[in-house]
Amino acid sequence: MSDTRLDRAVVNALSGLLEVPRLLLVDSGISRLGYWYATAVGFTWGFLWSVGRVERRHGLWVFRGMPRRTFGRGGSCVGGCYLTAQNVTDDVLDHEAAHKRQWQRYGMLFPALYFAAGRDPLRNRFEIEAGLEKGGYL
Numbered sequence: 001m002s003d004t005r006l007d008r009a010v011v012n013a014l015s016g017l018l019e020v021p022r023l024l025l026v027d028s029g030i031s032r033l034g035y036w037y038a039t040a041v042g043f044t045w046g047f048l049w050s051v052g053r054v055e056r057r058h059g060l061w062v063f064r065g066m067p068r069r070t071f072g073r074g075g076s077c078v079g080g081c082y083l084t085a086q087n088v089t090d091d092v093l094d095h096e097a098a099h100k101r102q103w104q105r106y107g108m109l110f111p112a113l114y115f116a117a118g119r120d121p122l123r124n125r126f127e128i129e130a131g132l133e134k135g136g137y138l
Helices: 003-025 030-047 090-117 125-130
Strands: 053-059 060-063 075-078 083-084
Touching: 003 060, 030 060, 030 075, 030 090, 060 090, 075 090, 083 090, 090 125
Parallel strands: 060 083
Antiparallel strands: 053 060, 075 083
């Protein structure tokens, strides 16, 4: 077997091995468990800190009246919960609903992936996917 064919065979074998964790962790039962765990954490955090209205909008549990120190930027999506002071326009909720779908897809990998994508929303692939304009970044 030539070196090129051997290299290709090794790359193909490694690609197959890397596919197994992705199949187990992305859009899987494991990622759904992570999403439900994150949603439970979001509910707990929201009920502890929210002094505003709690409502169901755009497929999210929206906790208003959160103190500024209890969430990031204009609000934070944790699983199926959106935690904010008052940032609840339809555009923002569409943006946060996209983050909910990302939580569903990646489960508890999502925080690590989001962190690795960087704090700059204009370069963070998850913010770009959720819509920079709707998120208020443009």
